[in-house]
Amino acid sequence: MVTLKLLHMYSNMLDLYGDNGNVEILKYRCRLRGIELEMAQHFIGDKDTDFENQDIIYFGGGADVEQQLLVNDLLSYRENIKSAYKNGVFLFMICGGYQLMGQYYKDSNDKKIEGLGLFDYYTIASTNKRCRCIGNVILESNLNGENYRVIGFENHGGQTKGVKTPFGKVLYGNGNEFKSEADGYMEKNVIATYLHGPLLSKNPKVADYIISYTMSRKTGSVFVPQPVNDKFEEECRKQLFERIL
Numbered sequence: 001m002v003t004l005k006l007l008h009m010y011s012n013m014l015d016l017y018g019d020n021g022n023v024e025i026l027k028y029r030c031r032l033r034g035i036e037l038e039m040a041q042h043f044i045g046d047k048d049t050d051f052e053n054q055d056i057i058y059f060g061g062g063a064d065v066e067q068q069l070l071v072n073d074l075l076s077y078r079e080n081i082k083s084a085y086k087n088g089v090f091l092f093m094i095c096g097g098y099q100l101m102g103q104y105y106k107d108s109n110d111k112k113i114e115g116l117g118l119f120d121y122y123t124i125a126s127t128n129k130r131c132r133c134i135g136n137v138i139l140e141s142n143l144n145g146e147n148y149r150v151i152g153f154e155n156h157g158g159q160t161k162g163v164k165t166p167f168g169k170v171l172y173g174n175g176n177e178f179k180s181e182a183d184g185y186m187e188k189n190v191i192a193t194y195l196h197g198p199l200l201s202k203n204p205k206v207a208d209y210i211i212s213y214t215m216s217r218k219t220g221s222v223f224v225p226q227p228v229n230d231k232f233e234e235e236c237r238k239q240l241f242e243r244i245l
């Protein structure tokens with residue numbers, strides 16, 4: 001049995017709107033394919049976290065205050081996370097976690113939080129705390145050449161600029177900025193998005209994209225996850241699309 005390794009970052013702080021659920025969905029969909037997902041955690045102050053010997057590193061979303069509290073710990077692992085990413089470890093990030101991988105995040109108190117600088121994008125929040133992107137979002141994403149509608153919920157003040165390769169085209173909602181045409185950031189081994197949900201429960205094919213990438217990297221040959229019974233998930237998605245679009 002193949003074992004994939006996932007490192008869950010600051011799960012006690014970055015868990016807005018059930019973001020920790022993404023990890024449960026990954027584990028469940030791995031198990032359906034006979035793959036074991038082994039989980040490790042990193043919390044503030046942990047000294048011996050192994051960042052490089054991983055298949056997936058996951059960050060959920062968090063409010064400005066959590067981002068402030070954890071950023072110094074995070075910055076002390078900049079080189080480890082960068083090297084994991086360069087080696088092809090999959091980086092999966094939601095909202096607050098997404099913002100922290102860019103150049104910087106200027107929060108709603110005009111306080112600049114340095115990012116890890118892995119990517120060129122940067123984020124600025126309006127100092128008017130009532131000025132936020134809130135509500136359901138529907139995107140169209142391209143996963144291995146296939147268009148897939150991604151559904152989720154956004155609640156962020158941060159406006160992310162300078163993204164060249166977004167995760168999806170916005171069909172409904174805001175995304176990276178107010179009334180933006182795009183949401184998130186994507187590379188072969190990166191998915192970053194403003195969408196909570198948790199994302200993977202509403203979008204099983206995004207979970208399968210991550211499983212397919214990480215298994216292919218691990219085994220050295222293209223891995224196509226065998227189809228599973230998603231009847232219930234598909235029915236939920238259908239109803240949500242009908243209600244929202």
Ligand code: GLN
Pocket residue numbers: 016060061062063064065067094095096097125155156157158159
């Ligand atoms: N603190 C960030 C913002 O409001 C991120 C919030 C989130 O993760 N939902 O922009």
